[in-house]
Every structure is written in C-alpha cells, then in structure tokens.
Amino acid sequence: MKAENEIRCAYPHGGFSQMTLGKQHKGIGKLIQLELDRISAIQPSMEKTPLALRLAFQRLHFLSWQERVLLLENIHDMEDFLALGLAEIESFLYRSMHARPLDMGKIWEQAERDINILDRLGARFVCVVDKDYPPLLREIHRAPFGLFVRGDTKALNQASVTMVGTRSPTSRGLYTAQLLAKETADEGIVIVSGIARGIDAASHRGAIQSGAAATIAVLPCGPERVYPSSNAALAAKILDCGGCLVTEYPPGVSLDRYRFPERNRILAGFSKLTLVVEAPEKSGALITAEIALSEGRDVAVAASCLGSSRNSGADALKEDGALAIKAGAELVPMIRCEYNGI
Structure with missing residues (x-):
C-alpha cells in the first residue's frame, strides 16, 4: 500500500524508547490526517475504480468516506480487497476499529449481487467524489x-x-x-x-x-x-x-x-x-x-x-x-x- 510504505519510509529504524515511540505514533497519526485532509480537499476521481469495488467499500460503514477513498487509492481490484482484513485496515489508517471481524469474501459477493439488483432497478451508485453527488x-x-x-x-x-x-x-x-x-x-x-x-x-x-x-x-x-x-x-x-x-x-x-x-x-x-x-x-x-x-x-x-x-x-x-x-x-x-x- 502506497501510504503505508510512505509511513514506513519515514520511520525505517527500530529500537525506540517508549517516549520516542510516542512521538513516532503522533507523527504517523499526523501523516494520516494530512492524507485525509488531502482527500477532502481534492476529492480524487474514482471513475476508473470498478463498481464492485466501490460497492464493497460502501459496506465498510465504520470508515469515514475520506478513509475509504484513501484506501481505494491503494486497493485496485478484487484480489487487493480480499487480502484486506480488519488488522490491515487498522494498520493502514493507524487507528483501532470498533467493528466485527470482516468476511471480505462475503462482502465482495454482496457487492456483485448489488450490481445485479441495481441493473434490475435501473438504479445508479453515486460515490462521494462523483460530480453527481449532492x-x-x-x-x-x-x-x-x-x-x-x-x-x-x-x-x-x-x-x-x-x-x-x-x-x-x-x-x-x-x-x-x-x-x-x-x-x-x-x-x-x-x-x-x-x-x-x-x-x-x-x-x-x-x-x-x-x-x-x-x-x-x-x-x-x-x-x-x-x-x-x-x-x-x-x-x-x-x-x-x-x-x-x-x-x-x-x-x-x-x-x-x-x-x-x-x-x-x-x-x-x-x-x-x-x-x-x-x-x-x-x-x-x-x-x-x-x-x-x-x-x-x-x-x-x-x-x-x-x-x-x-x-x-x-x-x-x-x-x-x-x-x-x-x-x-x-x-x-x-x-x-x-x-x-x-
């Protein structure tokens, strides 16, 4: 993951004291917040993001929209999504999640069913960064x-x-x-x-x-x-x-x-x-x-x-x-x- 790698590069060495670790944690937290602020400001396009992937992320309701967009800059397909878990999301966003364990395979299956239902209804999914979003x-x-x-x-x-x-x-x-x-x-x-x-x-x-x-x-x-x-x-x-x-x-x-x-x-x-x-x-x-x-x-x-x-x-x-x-x-x-x- 791009952002995770950037964070690791910023803190490549080990053996910190507890005080230094505290400073490190604050530094990483600030980096994540800067990334979330960037997402809010520029609202990056998701036109190339597969619909199934967007619909799967819609079901991750415990994440803010900025956190989901940030993750989607690094998750590109079904394989990437299925490799995710709660621990990986916590590590990437550098915060604890109060959520049940995730069955990513089931979520992906639900997203694929959602596509069929939307087709049947003649409905659309409008993402927060899309031009049609209110x-x-x-x-x-x-x-x-x-x-x-x-x-x-x-x-x-x-x-x-x-x-x-x-x-x-x-x-x-x-x-x-x-x-x-x-x-x-x-x-x-x-x-x-x-x-x-x-x-x-x-x-x-x-x-x-x-x-x-x-x-x-x-x-x-x-x-x-x-x-x-x-x-x-x-x-x-x-x-x-x-x-x-x-x-x-x-x-x-x-x-x-x-x-x-x-x-x-x-x-x-x-x-x-x-x-x-x-x-x-x-x-x-x-x-x-x-x-x-x-x-x-x-x-x-x-x-x-x-x-x-x-x-x-x-x-x-x-x-x-x-x-x-x-x-x-x-x-x-x-x-x-x-x-x-x-």
Whole structure:
C-alpha cells in the first residue's frame, strides 16, 4: 500500500524508547490526517475504480468516506480487497476499529449481487467524489460514502429545501405542507423529504402538483423497497415526474429503528434550509432540525401551523429564533443565494 510504505519510509529504524515511540505514533497519526485532509480537499476521481469495488467499500460503514477513498487509492481490484482484513485496515489508517471481524469474501459477493439488483432497478451508485453527488451533503460530518439512486440524478445537484414534520399531522399541517411545497417547487426549487406518512408525503405531493421542479425521497432502507409500503404509488409518481429515490443503504439491508435518525442526517445535509412544517415534542423532525443547526444550516417553521395541537416542537423552534415562513417564495432568495455560493 502506497501510504503505508510512505509511513514506513519515514520511520525505517527500530529500537525506540517508549517516549520516542510516542512521538513516532503522533507523527504517523499526523501523516494520516494530512492524507485525509488531502482527500477532502481534492476529492480524487474514482471513475476508473470498478463498481464492485466501490460497492464493497460502501459496506465498510465504520470508515469515514475520506478513509475509504484513501484506501481505494491503494486497493485496485478484487484480489487487493480480499487480502484486506480488519488488522490491515487498522494498520493502514493507524487507528483501532470498533467493528466485527470482516468476511471480505462475503462482502465482495454482496457487492456483485448489488450490481445485479441495481441493473434490475435501473438504479445508479453515486460515490462521494462523483460530480453527481449532492455538494451540500458532501460537507456534513459523516457524509455517506455513496448513494444508491433510483430515478433522474439531475435533481441531486439542484437547489433544494428539505421539508419534514410529523407522521400524524392536523389537516392544517397537511394542507400547509402541500401548499408550501408547491409554491417552492413553482420557483424551481427541489423538495427533499423522507416519504413517510403525513407531512413528508404531503410535501412530495406538493412538488408533484407543481411539476416545475423535482422531488427527492430519502429512504431509511435499501433501494429495492419503499418504506412505508403504503407510499409505493407515491414513489412511482416521484420517479415519473423526474425525481429520485435515494438511500445510503445497500440492497437487502433490514429496516431498523436506528436507521431513521441516521437517515435524518442525509435529509438535513441535502439542503441549506430545513423547513419543519408541523412537529410535536419529540418528533423525529426535530432531530433533523437539530442536525441541520449543528451543520450550520438554517431552520424555519411554517407560520400557519404555529399553535396547532400537533406543533409544540416547531413552536419551540420558533421561540428559539427559527424564521416563520408564510409562503414558499420567501425561501427562494435564501436557498438560491447560498447554493450559488458553493
């Protein structure tokens, strides 16, 4: 491995005292960090990296995307990949891994199956260094190494707003979500949501009703299914209208509760602004808003839902300084200005 050899060349001699070894470890750690910073800065092309290899690395979820790209500069084919193990990865990256022992042969077989499933679905795998990868998503902490995308990938690089809210909204909340989504999409802004029941589904429907911009649904499961299944018809409409279904999870990944807050970081990462339409206390939409704020993004609430019986969470956001939005057109200058400045 190239980087590993460079590190060995930097420290070729042995017989160090404990103090010297400590300095050596810090020095190697700094070299690795410099390499990871380089990866973040230049985002090296992976066009020549075989798809199976990229898909295999997608399943190494305990590594950051920068660590995976760094490894892929030195791992070129199936033979290299199968020679890897947890110990080799730890040695190369110079840190301990809190992960189960790896069956690299099984992972490679899964990657080859993933290719067949993507072909059947007409889906793509978009890697973090690819030009189609959402630019704002790449900036977040723990950005996904890659995304499985069904549908038109053009929307991934267009200005967007993320709309979230409760699965059990009031009639006012449903009406407001669909109206604000339509008004925003009318201005050419992509609507991103999670295709859940309630506010999410209404937001997607508003964008579809507009027809002027696509809508993106971020799934908490693999690309071969839609959750909830009751929104399968909505997912089909999203695809028919030029939108896409997106997930970081490979085919066959089970639907577990912890995947929902993980999915929320992607929802927040897609856009400069997250709009919480209607959300009670402890709503998952508030997790998305919290992540957005932690990433330096803006959070707004729907003015017409303030004070509703299902909106105590969004009411609290308003009290903390979130902007109250009355119409979709109010979002446009903020979103387009920030997006064009990337």
